[in-house]
Amino acid sequence: LAAYVDEFPVETIFLCVVDPGVGGDRTLGVLRSDRRWYVGPDNGLFEPVARRGRDQARWWEITWRPENLSATFHGRDLLAPVAARLACGEPPAGIERPIASIRRPDWPDELHQVIYIDGFGNAMTGIRAAAIPPGARLEVAGRRLDHATTFSEVPFGRAFWYENANGLAEIAVNRGRADDVLGLAAGIAVKIAKV
Amino acid sequence: LAAYVDEFPVETIFLCVVDPGVGGDRTLGVLRSDRRWYVGPDNGLFEPVARRGRDQARWWEITWRPENLSATFHGRDLLAPVAARLACGEPPAGIERPIASIRRPDWPDELHQVIYIDGFGNAMTGIRAAAIPPGARLEVAGRRLDHATTFSEVPFGRAFWYENANGLAEIAVNRGRADDVLGLAAGIAVKIAKV
Amino acid sequence: LAAYVDEFPVETIFLCVVDPGVGGDRTLGVLRSDRRWYVGPDNGLFEPVARRGRDQARWWEITWRPENLSATFHGRDLLAPVAARLACGEPPAGIERPIASIRRPDWPDELHQVIYIDGFGNAMTGIRAAAIPPGARLEVAGRRLDHATTFSEVPFGRAFWYENANGLAEIAVNRGRADDVLGLAAGIAVKIAKV
Numbered sequence: 303l304a305a306y307v308d309e310f311p312v313e314t315i316f317l318c319v320v321d322p323g324v325g326g327d328r329t330l331g332v333l334r335s336d337r338r339w340y341v342g343p344d345n346g347l348f349e350p351v352a353r354r355g356r357d358q359a360r361w362w363e364i365t366w367r368p369e370n371l372s373a374t375f376h377g378r379d380l381l382a383p384v385a386a387r388l389a390c391g392e393p394p395a396g397i398e399r400p401i402a403s404i405r406r407p408d409w410p411d412e413l414h415q416v417i418y419i420d421g422f423g424n425a426m427t428g429i430r431a432a433a434i435p436p437g438a439r440l441e442v443a444g445r446r447l448d449h450a451t452t453f454s455e456v457p458f459g460r461a462f463w464y465e466n467a468n469g470l471a472e473i474a475v476n477r478g479r480a481d482d483v484l485g486l487a488a489g490i491a492v493k494i495a496k497v
Numbered sequence: 498l499a500a501y502v503d504e505f506p507v508e509t510i511f512l513c514v515v516d517p518g519v520g521g522d523r524t525l526g527v528l529r530s531d532r533r534w535y536v537g538p539d540n541g542l543f544e545p546v547a548r549r550g551r552d553q554a555r556w557w558e559i560t561w562r563p564e565n566l567s568a569t570f571h572g573r574d575l576l577a578p579v580a581a582r583l584a585c586g587e588p589p590a591g592i593e594r595p596i597a598s599i600r601r602p603d604w605p606d607e608l609h610q611v612i613y614i615d616g617f618g619n620a621m622t623g624i625r626a627a628a629i630p631p632g633a634r635l636e637v638a639g640r641r642l643d644h645a646t647t648f649s650e651v652p653f654g655r656a657f658w659y660e661n662a663n664g665l666a667e668i669a670v671n672r673g674r675a676d677d678v679l680g681l682a683a684g685i686a687v688k689i690a691k692v
Numbered sequence: 693l694a695a696y697v698d699e700f701p702v703e704t705i706f707l708c709v710v711d712p713g714v715g716g717d718r719t720l721g722v723l724r725s726d727r728r729w730y731v732g733p734d735n736g737l738f739e740p741v742a743r744r745g746r747d748q749a750r751w752w753e754i755t756w757r758p759e760n761l762s763a764t765f766h767g768r769d770l771l772a773p774v775a776a777r778l779a780c781g782e783p784p785a786g787i788e789r790p791i792a793s794i795r796r797p798d799w800p801d802e803l804h805q806v807i808y809i810d811g812f813g814n815a816m817t818g819i820r821a822a823a824i825p826p827g828a829r830l831e832v833a834g835r836r837l838d839h840a841t842t843f844s845e846v847p848f849g850r851a852f853w854y855e856n857a858n859g860l861a862e863i864a865v866n867r868g869r870a871d872d873v874l875g876l877a878a879g880i881a882v883k884i885a886k887v
Contacts, residue, residue, distance in 0.1 A: 322672060325647025373646045375662030451763045452715025467765030477712060517867060520842025568841045570857030 304350035305430075305468040307338060317385040318342030319377030330381060331404070332394035335359040339394075341385045343376075349406045359401050366395035416442070416473070416490045423479025425486045426472045431465030434494055439463075441493040442473060443484050459483075499545035500625075500663040502533060512580040513537030514572030525576060526599070527589035530554040534589075536580045538571075544601045554596050561590035611637070611668070611685045618674025620681045621667045626660030629689055634658075636688040637668060638679050654678075694740035695820075695858040697728060707775040708732030709767030720771060721794070722784035725749040729784075731775045733766075739796045749791050756785035806832070806863070806880045813869025815876040816862045821855030824884055829853075831883040832863060833874045849873075 303318060310316075321328075321343045333340040333348045335355040340348055344361075352359040364384055371379050384395050413428025420426065427440075439446045440463045450462040453476045461484055466472040471492075475483045498513060505511075516523075516538045528535040528543045530550040535543055536559075547554040559579055566574050579590050608623025615621065622635075634641045635658045645657040648671045656679055661667040666687075670678045693708060700706075711718075711733045723730040723738045725745040730738055731754075742749040754774055761769050774785050803818025810816065817830075829836045830853045840852040843866045851874055856862035861882075865873045 323649045326649030372660075372662040374648065374659060378662060453764065454713045454716030464764060465762075467762040467768060518844045521844030567857040569843065569854060573857060 303340075303347060304354055305470050307336075307351060310338065312337035313339070315339040315341065315385050315388050317377070317381055318347055319381060320347050321345070321377060324376050325373045329404075330364045330376065330384075331399070332362040332364065332384065332388070332396060333359055333404075334361075334394075339385075339388050341381050341388070344404045346406055346409070348404065349409055352401065352405060353411075360398065361401045361404050362394035362396040362398050364394070364396040414492050414494075416486050416488055416492060418488060419481045419486065422474075423481040423483075424466075424472055424474045425480050425484075425490075426466065426470055427463075427492045429471045429492065429494070430469055431471045432469065434471060435497050438497050439495040440471065440473065441495050443486060443490060445484060446495055447473060453477075498535075498542060499549055500665055502531075502546060505533065507532035508534070510534040510536065510580050510583050512572070512576060513542055514576060515542050516540070516572060519571050520568045524599075525559045525571065525579075526594070527557040527559065527579065527583070527591060528554055528599075529556075529589075534580075534583050536576050536583070539599045541601055541604070543599065544604055547596065547600060548606075555593065556596045556599050557589035557591040557593050559589070559591040609687050609689075611681050611683055611687060613683060614676045614681065617669075618676040618678075619661075619667055619669045620675050620679075620685075621661065621665055622658075622687045624666045624687060624689070625664055626666045627664065629666060630692055633692050634690040635666065635668065636690050638681060638685060640679060641690055642668060648672075693730075693737060694744055695860055697726075697741060700728065702727035703729070705729040705731065705775050705778050707767070707771060708737055709771060710737050711735070711767060714766050715763045719794075720754045720766065720774075721789075722752040722754065722774065722778070722786060723749055723794075724751075724784075729775075729778050731771050731778070734794045736796055736799070738794065739799055742791065742795060743801075750788065751791045751794050752784035752786040752788050754784070754786040804882050804884075806876050806878050806882060808878060809871045809876065813871040813873075814856075814862055814864045815870050815874075815880075816856065816860055817853075817882045819861045819882060819884070820859055821861045822859065824861060825887050828887050829885040830861065830863065831885050833876060833880060835874060836885055837863060843867075 318340055319342060323343065323345055329344040331344055333352065335351050336357055340351060368379050368383060387395055412430060412433050415428055416425045417428045418426040439448055447461050447463045450456050450464050453474060456462050456476045458477045459475060461475045461480055463471050463473050473480050480486055513535055514537060518538065518540055524539040526539055528547065530546050531552055535546060563574050563578060582590055607625060607628050610623055611620045612623045613621040634643055642656050642658045645651050645659050648669065651657050651671045653672045654670060656670045656675055658666050658668050668675050675681055708730055709732060713733065713735055719734040721734055725741050726747055730741060758769050758773060777785055802820060802823050805818055806815045807818045808816040829838055837851050837853045840846050840854050843864060846852050846866045848867045849865060851865045851870060853861050853863050863870050870876055
């Protein structure tokens with residue numbers, strides 16, 4: 303999420319439904335950061351946004367409840383209407399709480415893991431490319447991968463890492479599937495090798 | 498289809514292209530039920546809609562034909578233009594037939610099968626949760642599954658069933674894939690265990 | 693691409709991001725053919741469009757560059773803004789070059805391969821059905837497949853080929869997955885059997 307938001311205009315409203323704890327005791331809320339709105343659960347999803355924001359983020363706990371609330375789809379029944387009201391110019395449907403109440407100061411700045419496999423088998427990591435020393439290699443699944451700027455720089459079938467279009471380090475194989483070639487899946491550790 | 502329609506406003510037009518018999522001798526038509534429109538094949542798709550409707554449904558057989566009709570994509574070439582004309586306020590492009598001509602009175606109210614595996618591996622059944630006695634367990638693939646209200650109620654990795662956000666019984670594993678864990682696929686039988 | 697374009701109105705703008713050479717030395721440009729616009733890389737993607745066009749196609753090499761250009765997503769950073777400017781009525785953001793500079797006259801008219809497996813397991817080929825003699829069978833993966841007009845003409849589980857809704861020969865199994873049943877994947881050879 304944090305890797306994408308800077309491309310969006312101010313006053314964008316992000317409806318963020320990554321909510322495996324739906325129906326449990328997590329809080330739902332509205333975040334205001336760098337003049338953009340975020341609606342979603344307080345489960346850490348907003349920590350990188352708040353941390354990287356240039357202003358001081360604010361947080362409202364959603365207290366409004368819809369007439370019909372399903373047990374397992376609060377994105378549809380509760381968060382979407384709250385986002386829609388923001389889009390209509392209404393204030394957040396809740397009570398402001400200290401932003402510190404949702405922060406995770408002990409979390410690392412980068413997540414040294416594969417976080418997503420896309421439809422082409424490329425493996426996105428949680429490491430911003432800017433946090434990797436120039437020339438450094440990445441270690442994943444027992445392999446050391448060199449950096450390349452583009453796919454077309456490397457021979458067909460070779461694995462490498464590159465800065466993807468959102469600024470994150472991503473592992474790929476030119477004209478191949480990195481997940482198959484390297485045996486990758488979300489959650490696998492990625493290490494920055496000593497230069 | 499029937500599980501979703503009540504959430505939509507009246508005068509909604511549903512373009513329903515589930516048409517494995519395309520090009521065969523099935524009839525295409527327009528259903529009117531509870532002030533909503535449905536355009537699609539007469540292959541049983543509309544039976545639960547007509548059965549659960551609060552008013553008496555009506556049916557028009559589509560007689561209009563486009564200039565160019567492909568053999569295998571009537572959804573694009575024939576049904577979509579008919580739906581578009583309805584959206585423009587025109588009447589159904591066909592001849593009204595008795596609604597009894599498309600009804601399937603011998604069909605059961607619930608389908609005791611897995612009907613769909615979603616992208617997360619959850620297995621939706623054709624059984625409305627309201628038709629299952631409180632506390633009952635579901636039997637599927639040799640396993641008996643307890644009910645839970647939400648994912649977060651059960652430990653990681655445990656299989657359970659719950660009422661999904663459309664009112665259907667659905668089989669899931671908290672933070673796991675029910676299809677992999679239980680060996681599920683569309684068509685597998687699901688039984689309501691005696692309480 | 694060429695199989696679809698005739699269905700679109702004149703002045704349609706196609707944003708064509710099939711760009712495995714992104715960041716390499718391929719040229720990006722704008723094609724004008726049959727009063728439609730195409731924005732994308734010069735990697736052969738536009739050859740069938742230009743070849744089948746009824747008028748003489750024209751080509752502009754894109755010389756405009758955005759302020760921020762990622763290394764691996766020129767579709768987003770460069771081609772999309774160029775297409776947006778065309779949509780606003782501006783001329784192509786580049787310099788006109790001879791159309792011959794992007795043509796591939798030695799390429800065949802049909803590609804005798806599986807080119808795409810869709811979500812149902814159907815295998816689209818690069819052969820236009822109109823280029824296959826009536827009654828001819830297709831050979832693929834060691835099997836000879838008869839022609840059928842629709843799925844419903846053949847028994848459940850039988851493989852066949854048909855003219856799909858875009859005019860291409862496509863290999864399918866009625867109520868089954870052709871990719872699984874026949875062992876198909878993109879790139880596999882497809883031959884027109886002697887009648």
